[in-house]
Every structure is written in structure tokens, then in C-alpha cells.
Amino acid sequence: MVGERKQEKDVKREKVRGAQDKGRKTERKGQKSKRTECADFTDKPRIFPAEVIAGKPVDISCTFDTTCNGTAPVLTWDTPTDVSGSISNTVTQHGVTLTYTSVLTLTASLKHHGQTLTCRVRYPSVSSERTLILTVQYAPQDLSMTSLDMINASLINIIEGNSTVIICSVKSFPASNLTWRHLNVPMNRTSSNNELWLVIPHVTSRDTGDYECVAENEHGAVEGSITITVEHAPRNLSMTSLDMINASWINIIEGNSTVIICSVESFPVSNLTWRHLNVTMNRTRSNNELWLVIPHVTSRDTGDYECVAENEHGAVEGSITITVELIICCVESFPASNLTWRHLNVSMNRTCSSNELWLVIPHVTSRDTGDYVCVAENEHGAVEGSITIIVEHTPQNLSMTSIDMINASWINIIEGNPTVIICSVKSFPVSNLMWQHLNVPMNRTSSNNELWLVIPHVTSRDTGDYECVAENEHGAVEGSITITVEHAPRNLSMTFLDMINSSSVNIIEGNSAVIICSVASFPASNLTWRHLNVTMNRTSSNNELWLVIPHVTSSDTGDYECAAENDHGAVEWSITITVECRDSSEWTAGLLTAGIMLNLFVAGILTFVYVRKSKTATEERVAEISDIELSPSPLTVKHQGKQNMLLTDPRNTTREGETSAPQGSL
Missing domain, CATH: 2.60.40.10 (Immunoglobulins)
Known part of the structure; x- marks a missing residue:
């Protein structure tokens, strides 16, 4: 940033000097019409700074204006030794002024931040130069978290009640916005600063867990995490058993077995011990759970049993009473x-x-x-x-x-x-x-x-x-x-492709006809088709019956009744068939069309009936399920020793x- 401000001041001075030179040139314009030979000069080249981002190519221009005649100046660059780049030179003329431009294309990296870049203009006997300090912008990197309580790079161990400070720092330019998070909740944040402190003044066991630090600027983001573990004395000691009457009493029938589990919360984990009559029964080291197993309970096992949990920060104990029935x-x-x-x-x-x-x-x-x-x-x-x-x-x-x-x-x-x-x-x-x-x-x-x-x-x-x-x-x-x-039967219906309405069918003479009569009932009904009081066909225990007329003639005109009947009642419905005559010249085409239509219709009807019968059979099928056999499950013996005793x-x-x-x- 200092280098950039210095360059801006130099540019302003160059502009003032250029204006002064322009005035002097105007005054001499009548006296000299051509450039002079340069034996000495004090002007410096100008460098136009550009935004340099690590890993991305950038063009940096250096220009030099002169009115000197004779040998042309040479523009060169002094760059850090390991910067890869290319140079292109151009010359332009405006009146008597020649402008020499050199463009340096380079790709800088983070390690070039703060190094110098020099543009030099050289004549055979004299030279001048201008230097630029490189400011390389880059995404956050090398994020680190430090604390006095650190065990390793990702773990902090703190004794409950103490305070702790964790410092998250990162390298980036421009400076990053940093945030501390715990359980996905932001705890604190800072803007444009590459360091953020997390302060916990009074640590409790609830502060145990992972903490994330996130650093972000306009070029990218990076995050890291650290785990806090809180050391504390044993607490919340509990004893559980399937035979428990309440939190401090176990009732067991003699001869049965029992298991009592003693568990505790602590860090580091505790040493646990079971005692009975001040005699140690079993113990474990560095484990927050210990089982007491009595495989065959006798009356001698009656009494109080103590569980003791202890670590370097303290101890806790509890007791439970066993009674043998x-x-x-x-x-x-x-x-x-x-x-x-x-x-x-x-x-x-x-x-x-x-x-x-x-x-x-x-x-x-x-x-x-x-x-x-x-x-x-x-x-x-x-x-x-x-x-x-x-x-x-x-x-x-x-x-x-x-x-x-x-x-x-x-x-x-x-x-x-x-x-x-x-x-x-x-x-x-x-x-x-x-x-x-x-x-x-x-x-x-x-x-x-x-x-x-x-x-x-x-x-x-x-x-x-x-x-x-x-x-x-x-x-x-x-x-x-x-x-x-x-x-009883209900919802009786009749269906046909050529139906005019629910009670009338119009059929061309010579065509075939299929009319389906269906009904809802349980048990299934006996169905009958009648015409002129004459039974045409019937079915038993079936809720559907087809009336088929393969070749309709004028004598088929009239009313047709369908009757459905079961043990609980009966219902009937009628439909009227009207037969239309047609010219003899139309018979050939009519018969051919009728044959095709009949085939398609019968195929459709067969599909419809198959689906309908499958549905009806499913609805009427009743599964017989045998008597449910039950068997009891094991449960613990309850109270005994009184006149009314509960066992399982x-x-x-x-x-x-x-x-x-x-x-x-x-």
C-alpha cells in the first residue's frame, strides 16, 4: 500500500512536470523544429500499478516520454528471480514526443508479496528507473488455532471452572472476515482482521464439543475445527437393574440371578468399585460403567451394596439395597x-x-x-x-x-x-x-x-x-x-356400447348386440333376462349376466327385463331395443363394418368382465383365521412374603x- 501511494505522488509530479515541459516546448516551437540529442536527463519512467492476484496473470505497464533525438532509449525490467513472465515493447509518437511503453505480463505467487519490481530506462550514457513494491492478493490460507490448553493441533483439554482463550489466525490479503461457530451457531465474528479470539471465561461440561473457525475474503474461504474436552469429577451416578422396585431397592426371589449396572458421567473416565459389607466385590479402571452380577441369589446376599466412582478430580458414591424373597x-x-x-x-x-x-x-x-x-x-x-x-x-x-x-x-x-x-x-x-x-x-x-x-x-x-x-x-x-x-340386490345396471340413454338401445338390423346386466348384492344373486315374459337366459349366484343377440332383426324390437334375486330381496330393470332398417346396397359394407366392430367390442367386453369379476371375487372372499395362540413373556417377580404375592x-x-x-x- 505504501508503494502504491508513492507511485501516485510520482504520477502527479510527472503530470506537473509534463505541463511545464509543454509550455517550454511551445515557447521554443518557433526556434527549433526538430528534437535535440539527449546527453543528460532526470525524468523517470512511469509504472501503472494493476491488481495482482496470486496465481493469475496480470499486465503491468511502464512508459517513458521523451523529445530527444538520436539514439532510442531501452526499457528493461528487474523482477524477482523466480517470477515467470513476458515483455512486449511499443513506441508511439504525438507531435515531437515519443512514448516508449513496455508491458510486463507475469503470474505472481504469495511468496512475491512485498518484493520489488523495477522498470529502468537506459541511454548509452545515462539511465533512470522506478520501483514498485508488489502487493499480491490471495485467499485465506494457513489457518491455525492456538491455546495454552492445547493437547495437540485439534484438541484442547480444560478443567471445569477454568477459563480458556483460543486464537484463530490466518494469512490473507485483503484481510479476512473471521467467525467462531459451535453447534452451527455463530459465537463471535470480526471484519477485515486476520485474527479472532474465542474467550470462554468459565468452562463447564456443556462447553464440550467441536468449535469451527471460518475465514473468508473476496478470493475464497477456509475453515478449521478444534475440539474442547472438559475434565470434571464424577457425577450423576446411577444404578439400574431389571429387578428394581425403586431407585434404591431391588427385590429378588432366592435362586434367581440379578445384574446391577453402575454408571457415571466423568472425564477423564473413572475407576469404579462395587462393595458389600465393606468388602470389595469387583472393580474396573478407566471405565464409566461397572456391572455387578450375582448368578444365584441366596438370603446371604441381602443388604446394602455401594458403588464408588473416582477420578483425579473427585469421587462420588451411591448405594442400593437388595432384599431376597x-x-x-x-x-x-x-x-x-x-x-x-x-x-x-x-x-x-x-x-x-x-x-x-x-x-x-x-x-x-x-x-x-x-x-x-x-x-x-x-x-x-x-x-x-x-x-x-x-x-x-x-x-x-x-x-x-x-x-x-x-x-x-x-x-x-x-x-x-x-x-x-x-x-x-x-x-x-x-x-x-x-x-x-x-x-x-x-x-x-x-x-x-x-x-x-x-x-x-x-x-x-x-x-x-x-x-x-x-x-x-x-x-x-x-x-x-x-x-x-x-x-338384497341393488344398484342394478345395464351397459351397451350403442345405448341412447339408460333405458334405450338403438341397433342397426343385421348387427350383433351384447347387453350386460350387473348388480351389487351379498350373497350373490340369481339373474334372469326376459323378453315378452319369456326367459332368455339365467345364472345362479353370480352378480352379472350377459344377453347376446348375434344377428339382430326387426323381430328383436321391444322391452327386455333383467331381474336379480337373493335371500334378502329382488330388483329388476328394463331396457328397450329399437332395430333400425338399412338399404340393401349398404349390407355388404355394413356387415364388414359390423364384423370388425363386433370383434373389437367383444374383446373390450371380455377385458372389462375379467377385471370386474376379479374385483368381485376379491370383495366376496373371506379369510378364515384360526384361533390366536398367545404365549407369555418373562417378567420379574414382584412382592412376596405377605398374604397376597405377585409373581411374573x-x-x-x-x-x-x-x-x-x-x-x-x-
Whole structure:
């Protein structure tokens, strides 16, 4: 920039000097009519600066004006040694003034920024020159980010609570606009400055993540990123298990296994330790998660368990209590009693001469729900007591019943009648049930194992599949049933290519005719074509019937009735055929045309009927679906040791959203 301002001042001085020279030349014009020989001069050449962009060719001009006669001056360039370029020289004359111009074409690079470029004019005995300082413009490059907390070029590690400063710098000309971003949100920015500071006065764990610095000027952009990690003491310690009653209590039946997971948030990662009765059970180093596994729980495992997490910045611990459930029948007697456990009046186990007897159910299922009786007896008498076990399980044995059922998955109803379908399920706790049709809920109930679907007035629009979904906290099951609605024939129609309107057909004598009678009904109707009260053709259990007249004559003129009938009613419609006569001279052409038209028409009708029959068969087909088989899924034992006990059914393997595969078809 300094070089450019200096050149501008030189240009102004040259202009003033040129004006002065012009005045002197005018005064001498009458005295001298030709140029003089140059033995000495003080003028310097002029360089016209151009915008120099790195990597792009540019033309820089140097000119020298003279009125001297004799030997011509030579213009030369002094350039940096490794600048590639070419030179072209020209001479122009304006009156007695000769203008010598040299154009240097060069391609500069970033390393030439600040170097000099000299244009020299030389006579045999004297010379002068002018120097230009190169100002090379270029896109941002060599972006770097520095901080006192840097681990490497892309990672900063800071202790929580400290402050940090990250400096983003870049090389560019002109200077760049810089921006710091985090999570795609600009944090701060600067204009026309090749350096930008990011200051975080109080670092927290939320400041962890990637930070991008973007530098941009008119020639391009560059960006880089750096990752901040925040060191902090362990926190948010938690312990989880499938057997948890609440955040600090686990209830397990003796003989079962359990897994408790202790996890923590920290950086660097913590050393974790499980302890019970102040004895270390297991530990891990540099890991924020530690599992405590007890493969076979006994009553000796009852008690508090502590998990301790520790790193160089601090420590945290938490505890959880394990209780082990047993069903023990004990009695006071002397001599010792004979004890017996019974269920459904069947002896399960017994002991002789012992005042204590354990009831062990190694694998609880829903069939174990019920009352259990313990009887103690010695030679002086007997006593007994009972306890109730309730097993929690997913919904199972879902069924749908109705007085209109054809089979387990199909209900057939006459239009206009009401219907009731009852969906029931076995589950504990009781399920939330819902009926839905076309994926739209129709009704629902909460905490009830039975739900009624009532349709007070059935119409043909009620035809379709209906799903019942049962769900509780342990899983879900669903089943479906199909409703078909019987109704009398309706929407009877007759179609023909030559129809004038819905009740009239105009046919040229000698042509053929096909009229199709169709109707909507369920079950399918018996259709009949009649003419002059004479039956022409009929079909059974088919909602479509064709009337074919291969060669129409005048005697075919008249009314034709189509009647449709099923168990629920009948409907009929008539159509009038009018036969037009034609001249004998037209018969040949007419017959040929009629034959072609008949072929095309019959082909079209056959295609139409095939598609229509396929659609009708699909609509009337009812799939038979076999009874849904449900199986329970494993769930954890709940409370035990009181008069009412909740267990879970581990045999249940039905997952939420699954149903049994359909069997059979209608």
C-alpha cells in the first residue's frame, strides 16, 4: 500500500512536470523544429500499478516520454528471480514526443508479496528507473488455532471452572472476515482482521464439543475445527437393574440371578468399585460403567451394596439395597412337626420332624397363581395357614365372540340388524383394550380384560376387518375378526356400447348386440333376462349376466327385463331395443363394418368382465383365521412374603405388537 501511494505522488509530479515541459516546448516551437540529442536527463519512467492476484496473470505497464533525438532509449525490467513472465515493447509518437511503453505480463505467487519490481530506462550514457513494491492478493490460507490448553493441533483439554482463550489466525490479503461457530451457531465474528479470539471465561461440561473457525475474503474461504474436552469429577451416578422396585431397592426371589449396572458421567473416565459389607466385590479402571452380577441369589446376599466412582478430580458414591424373597412355613411345636405344602389339594413337598419348610418354585408361570396351604402336624394336634400367589404376565388367550359368528375369525350379519362382538383376554394386571377398524380406534377401555364392540344398525359400509388390541405393562397382543354384511340386490345396471340413454338401445338390423346386466348384492344373486315374459337366459349366484343377440332383426324390437334375486330381496330393470332398417346396397359394407366392430367390442367386453369379476371375487372372499395362540413373556417377580404375592410368568414370549400367524382360509 505504501508503494502504491508513492507511485501516485510520482504520477502527479510527472503530470506537473509534463505541463511545464509543454509550455517550454511551445515557447521554443518557433526556434527549433526538430528534437535535440539527449546527453543528460532526470525524468523517470512511469509504472501503472494493476491488481495482482496470486496465481493469475496480470499486465503491468511502464512508459517513458521523451523529445530527444538520436539514439532510442531501452526499457528493461528487474523482477524477482523466480517470477515467470513476458515483455512486449511499443513506441508511439504525438507531435515531437515519443512514448516508449513496455508491458510486463507475469503470474505472481504469495511468496512475491512485498518484493520489488523495477522498470529502468537506459541511454548509452545515462539511465533512470522506478520501483514498485508488489502487493499480491490471495485467499485465506494457513489457518491455525492456538491455546495454552492445547493437547495437540485439534484438541484442547480444560478443567471445569477454568477459563480458556483460543486464537484463530490466518494469512490473507485483503484481510479476512473471521467467525467462531459451535453447534452451527455463530459465537463471535470480526471484519477485515486476520485474527479472532474465542474467550470462554468459565468452562463447564456443556462447553464440550467441536468449535469451527471460518475465514473468508473476496478470493475464497477456509475453515478449521478444534475440539474442547472438559475434565470434571464424577457425577450423576446411577444404578439400574431389571429387578428394581425403586431407585434404591431391588427385590429378588432366592435362586434367581440379578445384574446391577453402575454408571457415571466423568472425564477423564473413572475407576469404579462395587462393595458389600465393606468388602470389595469387583472393580474396573478407566471405565464409566461397572456391572455387578450375582448368578444365584441366596438370603446371604441381602443388604446394602455401594458403588464408588473416582477420578483425579473427585469421587462420588451411591448405594442400593437388595432384599431376597422366600416363602417359609415355620411353626412352634414339641416334638417337632411334620410340615406339608399343598396347592389345589395336591401335596407339593413335606418334611418330617422339622418346624420349618421352604416352598421353592424354580420357574414361576401364570399357572402357579392361586392359594398355597401349609399344614403342620405332630402327635398333639395340627394347624394350617395359607398364602396367595399372584403371577403378573402379559395379555394372553385373546378371543372374540359373537352370536353371529361363522367361525373364530368371521361374522356374517344381515344388513339392518345389530351385532355385538366381545373381546376378552387373560392378563395380570388387567389390560387396556381397544377396538379399531381401518386403523381408526372405535372404542377403548382401561384396566379391564373385556371390551364390547356394539354396532346397533349394520350397513354394507361396516364390511371389513376389526382388530382388538390388549396391552398392559408387560406386553401386548392383538387379534382380528372379519364382518361380512348380507343385503338384497341393488344398484342394478345395464351397459351397451350403442345405448341412447339408460333405458334405450338403438341397433342397426343385421348387427350383433351384447347387453350386460350387473348388480351389487351379498350373497350373490340369481339373474334372469326376459323378453315378452319369456326367459332368455339365467345364472345362479353370480352378480352379472350377459344377453347376446348375434344377428339382430326387426323381430328383436321391444322391452327386455333383467331381474336379480337373493335371500334378502329382488330388483329388476328394463331396457328397450329399437332395430333400425338399412338399404340393401349398404349390407355388404355394413356387415364388414359390423364384423370388425363386433370383434373389437367383444374383446373390450371380455377385458372389462375379467377385471370386474376379479374385483368381485376379491370383495366376496373371506379369510378364515384360526384361533390366536398367545404365549407369555418373562417378567420379574414382584412382592412376596405377605398374604397376597405377585409373581411374573417367565414363559410368556409374546412381544408387544406381535400376533399369531393366521391359519386356514375361507
